Amino acid sequence: MNIVILGFGNVAQHLVGAFLNSDDVTVVQIYNRSKIIDSPIQNCTTILSDLIEADVYIIALPDDVIPNFSEKIPFENRLVVHTSGSVPLHLLSDKNNKGVFYPLQTFSEDRVVDFASIPICVEATDNANLNALKKLGSSISEKVVEINSEQRRKLHLAAVFVNNFTNHLYHISEEIINENQLDFDLLKPLILETAQKMDALSPSQAQTGPAKRNDKKTIENHLKLLNDAQQTGSLDASVPELYSMLTQSILNKNHGKKL
Amino acid sequence: MNIVILGFGNVAQHLVGAFLNSDDVTVVQIYNRSKIIDSPIQNCTTILSDLIEADVYIIALPDDVIPNFSEKIPFENRLVVHTSGSVPLHLLSDKNNKGVFYPLQTFSEDRVVDFASIPICVEATDNANLNALKKLGSSISEKVVEINSEQRRKLHLAAVFVNNFTNHLYHISEEIINENQLDFDLLKPLILETAQKMDALSPSQAQTGPAKRNDKKTIENHLKLLNDAQQTGSLDASVPELYSMLTQSILNKNHGKKL
Numbered sequence: 001m002n003i004v005i006l007g008f009g010n011v012a013q014h015l016v017g018a019f020l021n022s023d024d025v026t027v028v029q030i031y032n033r034s035k036i037i038d039s040p041i042q043n044c045t046t047i048l049s050d051l052i053e054a055d056v057y058i059i060a061l062p063d064d065v066i067p068n069f070s071e072k073i074p075f076e077n078r079l080v081v082h083t084s085g086s087v088p089l090h091l092l093s094d095k096n097n098k099g100v101f102y103p104l105q106t107f108s109e110d111r112v113v114d115f116a117s118i119p120i121c122v123e124a125t126d127n128a129n130l131n132a133l134k135k136l137g138s139s140i141s142e143k144v145v146e147i148n149s150e151q152r153r154k155l156h157l158a159a160v161f162v163n164n165f166t167n168h169l170y171h172i173s174e175e176i177i178n179e180n181q182l183d184f185d186l187l188k189p190l191i192l193e194t195a196q197k198m199d200a201l202s203p204s205q206a207q208t209g210p211a212k213r214n215d216k217k218t219i220e221n222h223l224k225l226l227n228d229a230q231q232t233g234s235l236d237a238s239v240p241e242l243y244s245m246l247t248q249s250i251l252n253k254n255h256g257k258k259l
Numbered sequence: 260m261n262i263v264i265l266g267f268g269n270v271a272q273h274l275v276g277a278f279l280n281s282d283d284v285t286v287v288q289i290y291n292r293s294k295i296i297d298s299p300i301q302n303c304t305t306i307l308s309d310l311i312e313a314d315v316y317i318i319a320l321p322d323d324v325i326p327n328f329s330e331k332i333p334f335e336n337r338l339v340v341h342t343s344g345s346v347p348l349h350l351l352s353d354k355n356n357k358g359v360f361y362p363l364q365t366f367s368e369d370r371v372v373d374f375a376s377i378p379i380c381v382e383a384t385d386n387a388n389l390n391a392l393k394k395l396g397s398s399i400s401e402k403v404v405e406i407n408s409e410q411r412r413k414l415h416l417a418a419v420f421v422n423n424f425t426n427h428l429y430h431i432s433e434e435i436i437n438e439n440q441l442d443f444d445l446l447k448p449l450i451l452e453t454a455q456k457m458d459a460l461s462p463s464q465a466q467t468g469p470a471k472r473n474d475k476k477t478i479e480n481h482l483k484l485l486n487d488a489q490q491t492g493s494l495d496a497s498v499p500e501l502y503s504m505l506t507q508s509i510l511n512k513n514h515g516k517k518l
């Protein structure tokens with residue numbers, strides 16, 4: 001299969017890297033609005049009318065530009081997909097065959113990820129295109145699943161909780177650590193084990209801590225520490241309230257059980 | 260070194276398992292209020308007055324019982340430590356030499372953890388006891404650090420964010436997933452990568468997502484999805500509010516930058 005990648009941000013760069021390691025897929029061209037320095041492939045363009053023939057065109061651009069961009073593509077009846085978790089299929093232009101190729105992972109610059117384990121969520125309007133996307137996904141991942149737009153929105157929402165919000169909790173804890181002349185490295189084994197536990201336990205089984213135990217004394221002590229830190233300006237004003245809300249949300253799960 | 264473990268909950272069981280693999284330390288006795296079925300060592304007791312001589316006594320019991328329990332120990336001038344993140348050293352009885360031996364990790368039943376990478380935070384009232392605890396820690400871990408009670412409280416508070424609260428975010432995402440006939444396994448590579456990223460990036464560098472980008476449209480869509488789910492009773496009432504607060508807390512970090 002020959003594919004063209006449209007855009008060269010984080011997701012695009014990681015996808016190109018993955019496809020370059022695949023025997024079944026060739027990235028024949030990369031389009032980007034600005035010139036690409038050090039492109040991994042020869043054929044790059046900044047001009048839409050220069051786009052060459054390919055089996056699949058993958059738009060890896062910010063959510064809000066995807067609809068307009070798909071409209072501006074200067075050809076018809078080819079397979080054009082995007083990589084977004086939250087943009088519905090129908091927002092792609094009707095000029096071309098629509099599809100979604102959503103790799104469910106967080107991509108950072110300069111960080112290699114193992115695509116084999118990354119779920120690729122695909123969607124298309126007919127079986128032929130769906131099969132093409134499944135084949136494309138299988139060339140880089142062991143887990144390709146068909147997910148419709150409605151489910152994908154929910155999946156992306158759930159991903160925000162386990163990735164963006166979790167990372168923000170790391171950030172808050174790093175601030176508490178730094179403020180007290182401690183080393184964030186101390187928390188890294190705990191951060192890793194908390195995630196690794198999910199391989200064997202459900203989140204409900206894995207839950208521990210003061211809120212789970214309804215340990216009011218520790219909760220009060222923690223809130224006092226946070227309020228003190230917040231008043232001296234070393235923590236964001238939202239943190240004590242976040243602690244209270246997360247604690248209450250865990251307590252709600254206990255269903256009145258005294259644990 | 261000969262040690263006695265007092266209590267046989269999760270932390271105690273994991274500690275005993277770790278010390279059994281150590282050449283330098285022998286667990287000579289385990290005390291527990293109720294009789295231990297299938298004890299890993301011979302000498303177990305439910306009677307405090309049966310406690311035998313040892314170099315260190317490790318109280319691995321719930322926070323709120325530690326002070327009283329340490330008072331009831333029927334001997335004096337030996338080294339008695341607890342394993343709690345939030346109980347200050349001074350709450351141990353003055354009858355014995357006080358210390359803390361806090362393994363900074365989350366322990367679940369039936370889950371083996373690699374002690375070598377777990378930070379052991381030690382505290383004592385004099386150098387001789389501190390050195391004994393450092394030696395004890397080094398027998399099972401490559402990372403033994405001296406941390407005073409005040410720092411340990413903060414460390415424990417930070418641990419609540421990266422472990423208990425993070426696990427609760429996993430729980431919320433699992434509910435969103437289940438409600439939509441999706442498979443929680445889809446999120447596991449993301450959960451793991453979010454944690455593993457901390458080896459190479461700071462939380463601030465690793466932050467991505469709608470809040471980081473100030474992507475108001477996606478944030479509004481997510482809140483609508485959560486409010487709908489909450490109204491049909493499939494999500495806890497606290498979840499939409501949690502989404503808003505975590506989003507706002509991330510936005511506060513952007514310092515007004517339009518990203």
